[in-house]
Amino acid sequence: MTQTAPHAPPSDPRQALAFRHVSKHFLRGDGSSLEVLRDVGFDVPAGSVVSILGPSGSGKSTLLNMAAGLLLPDDGRVLVLGHETSGTVDWSRLGYMFQDDRLLPWRTAVDNVGLALETGSMGKRERRERAQAQLAVVGLGEFGSSYPHQLSGGMRSRVALARSLVTEPDILLMDEPFSRLDAQTRTTMHTELLRIHRERGMSIVFVTHDVEEAVILADRIVMFSPRPGRVHTELSVDLAHPRLGTPEALTLVAELRAAIAGMSADWVI
Amino acid sequence: MTQTAPHAPPSDPRQALAFRHVSKHFLRGDGSSLEVLRDVGFDVPAGSVVSILGPSGSGKSTLLNMAAGLLLPDDGRVLVLGHETSGTVDWSRLGYMFQDDRLLPWRTAVDNVGLALETGSMGKRERRERAQAQLAVVGLGEFGSSYPHQLSGGMRSRVALARSLVTEPDILLMDEPFSRLDAQTRTTMHTELLRIHRERGMSIVFVTHDVEEAVILADRIVMFSPRPGRVHTELSVDLAHPRLGTPEALTLVAELRAAIAGMSADWVI
Amino acid sequence: MRAPTEAPKKTAGSASLALRRSALLVLLIAAWWAASLFSPPYVLPSPVRVMQRLVTLAESGDLFYNLFTTLWRVLAGFAVAVAIGVPGGILLGSNRTLGAFFEPVLPVMNTVSSAIWAIFAIIWFGLSPLTPIFVVLMTALPLIITNVWQGTQAVNADFVELAQTLRFSRLKTLVKIYVPSILPYFFSGARLAFGFGWRVSLVAETLGASSGVGYRLRQASDLIQTDQVFAWTIAQIAMMVVIEMGLLAPLERHLFRWRRDVRT
């Protein structure tokens, strides 16, 4: 474990997010301690798309929770735009799509999306319009007035996606955003996300289990080892978009799959 | 729509499940009617593994809910072991893994698994032991005493998987059972599921978005068209296990992917 | 062919419901009437006699004047209790330090009988209309606080986290997450608070008030005018049923329309 200098200056603000020697323990149900993250460190340069790959339970969601300021590391530092999350951070520029959808059951789809806009002073009508437009982007234009229990699993996660996009955040944290979508819908969503990224240039961190998805979307891929989560491999993807189906992308996917399979010796589930 | 004979005899009991001209409507949030399933028909032969592929919102979960007796079709018949679900069915032989995990938040992981055994007269200690053993099978042996909120997303879906397996059902309905798992864990789960299937010979219906998964596991693949869900393609997979990485399997996956991409003209999300 | 499972079958159902309810009512009145034949009128007056008394009271204007006087007092106390109890309960439930600190205060408030509050009220407010209002307040408050507090503790932590990531202020989190979540708790609390508030306002009206249902009931009871006691009781009950069926139940149905039905 490293000691951080007591008066460390705010680090490079060109990094949208930075994890420095992050460690985290939890208590298990029986009271024993569980080491979840060990000395994790990597950067998310501003405007880049970083994908996190890693086995179930390796602390990926925990890491995103830290970036969102919901958890503090036991040890190490988490920096958002150069400021430590325990200090003053301009959180308003951050959007978080949780692993579960967290739709409020008492609000319709459009009102669930609109919820994210209720922080500011935007008028009710404009909120509704924007939420409705965002719903249309994720292909749910006709389901604005449905309650969550009237939607299918994939539809619910798209509502959550819309909610995280509607605020136009500068940093977008996404925890397995497309895992409940079929291939076709997923491809459409990828295209939409890349379009929005081109337009707005926000930084994106997303957790996925789909190597292909990581290759198609990410500028950089961080691979975690099993619990306690550590950075196992970090690589850049310097391919031109669109990558879907290109030979380079296919090769990279195959390489990564092989790498993961190779890791399986130390893969403990 | 077809008229079913008023006194139709129980159909072929060699079919674990049979869907005959099934249609279903729901009311949307704004009160308008939504056609979800239109004249769906296919069989699940006893002992076979059938995979359902289909776009988000095409009624796959609705279909499983009907098979589990939670919903009745508007029109058509759903037969479990030859008996209509609206009549007398031996439900005790059926296990259902929902799309969401539905873990009771007030029970630990092991007690959530044990819940499924509380229907019968099994003693408390034996229930616990079986539940614990089943948890170990899904790789969560150490997390028996954790509450659901102390588990990661992938771990929660594995607890739900264990709950659906622990009763040793004859018919197993699984709604995207592995979508929240990483590639490695998923492969392990596939192997386990195939082993159990070899041992017990139960019939399995599972919904997935992962074409590769369908090819690796299924004897038969049913592809749905977008809402209103209809059977678009039905095909048998006559490859020997294990299929992971075999050239035949890879070819089939590629073919299916192409087929889905080709369908995209009428794919409405 | 079956109708869509979700289609409303309301009209048929509610007609038969009304029928069954009227049947119950008729049955009850018949039982009462039969019982009254075997009891002296100062123990159990006959329904006819009570009806006559009710008509007399209505004609003299006494009935509505006293009912509304009491209703007004109850509503005033109830409103203050809601205004204090809802934010208070949420605060106690969402702030662990405060909650732990005030934990033992609630049973105290719960125990202190309304008669004692009435005495305090007289000392503090003298013989002003504040006295019965205060007594209603002190009865309704623990009901609302207890339920809201408990409801707040049952709020889904996931949703609170969501609000945090949306950078909601505390107030906004309360309004958008806590309030909708505790609504069912609030409803039982409010329903109880209103009922109990009504009851204690009757007690409070025996102190310093010279109008209101409580005052008249006590008087009738002390004078062994059993038919008047019954008449006032029935008038009250009718009013409560009207409030429940005409206001609370429809309001609840509207507010909880998002709920998925459990079919059993």
Place this chain on the structure above:
Amino acid sequence: MRAPTEAPKKTAGSASLALRRSALLVLLIAAWWAASLFSPPYVLPSPVRVMQRLVTLAESGDLFYNLFTTLWRVLAGFAVAVAIGVPGGILLGSNRTLGAFFEPVLPVMNTVSSAIWAIFAIIWFGLSPLTPIFVVLMTALPLIITNVWQGTQAVNADFVELAQTLRFSRLKTLVKIYVPSILPYFFSGARLAFGFGWRVSLVAETLGASSGVGYRLRQASDLIQTDQVFAWTIAQIAMMVVIEMGLLAPLERHLFRWRRDVRT
């Protein structure tokens, strides 16, 4: 370096809590004492005088005899109310037809003042110990039914479906899904029912009983023996706080240990 966020900081926290509570208590007593200096003893007796009275009552055995007499009556009525109210509330909440039918009955029960129940109790049970028990029952019952009913309606339909696919019997679904879900509702109901039950048992004890706290309180109040009124009130409150802190709060902490903390 920070300690693991989940580590319990109980010992330090609860010590300072006890300290703060004692501080509050001392403050309250000081305020009372100060106020008593400016009021005649028959309006506000000093804490010392009330303490002396409490000691006298305890020495004569009166204190515990009457406290336990009342406690026993309340517990009996409360137990019956739970035995009827919990299954009743669940039934009404989970069966839509029954629920709709009985919807208007509850506000009626809520409105009928305990004094009226007392009259009925006396007619039915005469001078038996059943009379105060019945009055407590009729007060506690609507509290428990209302809360349990509301709680039942808030049960997650997903879990009920899960129980259906596991082929649970109705009873099993009630026990394994409904009961744990309505537990927080039940707790506020039970807490209130106990408090209010206590209060009305005091009222009931002024009718036909010749022991119990209510009887003694009424007597003291009729004679304007303010110090006795205070002494009995304080004894009651102390008992309630002991029950709350010694029984209910720990029980709740145990039953709801599965809850995820919301950090605010």
Place this chain on the structure above:
Amino acid sequence: QEKIKVGYWTSGFSVGFGAVLEAGKFLEAQGLQPEYIKFSDVNGPTKALMTNSIDVAFGAPATGAFTLGGEGAPLEVVLVTQIAEATFVTKDGSPVTSLADLKGKKVGMSPAGSAMYAITTALLEKNQGLKRTDFTAVPGNEGRLLQFLSQGDIDVAALRAVTLASVSDIKLKPLGNVVDEWKAMTKTSAPPILGVAIVHKTFARQSPQAVVKYVKAVMEATKFGSKETDKASAILRSSANLDAKDATAYARLWDQFYVASLEPADIATLKTMAEVFRAAGTIERPVPDTLFVPTYYEQAKK
């Protein structure tokens, strides 16, 4: 015109008198400008006086006045207004034939602690030799006691004359009368006292003349009630919310429970009662003689 805040209990033994006083405008006739504050708790007026919320009260239970007097509260008893009357009755055909038979029986009476309870138990002990433990005292208000009697829950009840007059469907047998027994016990002709008129000292200091006028008005109203039975009955019907039958009965029995005097004999009775109460533990402190102030009565009598 002087303002005066008058409190009374609009029920039980003071409702009839209050109605007559109010409707007959007796205070106005004395040149006072009254504001009536009504209580439906018997001790309501006393408690209100205690906090100086009202100036004067009538029909206040003597016991409460004694307790407060013992505590040194600034109150003055200026008139005796109600007689503690009650008749012991049993159901016709009961084996109980006289008060001496009460041994081991259930006797319904006012709750322990009340003035009536202290008086009746004292009487039973002194005149019949019945100790407190020789019978079971069952507390309850009059309606309840009547019901217990008809249900057979109790053997004997001490009931007021008005209550007895309103009962038609159960046959009751009188066993003895509290007023007579009291007179026999004290060997005087003064009846026991239930209610008194009290004033707050502050008010009495400020305007002693108003107190005199108040006492005078109460005396006048008492006289009116006993003489003009029909008019009183009409007032009771219209203002006190009584049935025609009850109102007539009430008015006819007026003299049996309403008085207005503070003669030396009355003061002596009050003092005797205070001693009886203290012996019974009903009150704890000695009652100072200064609590009883007959000067206003003396002036009003003139």
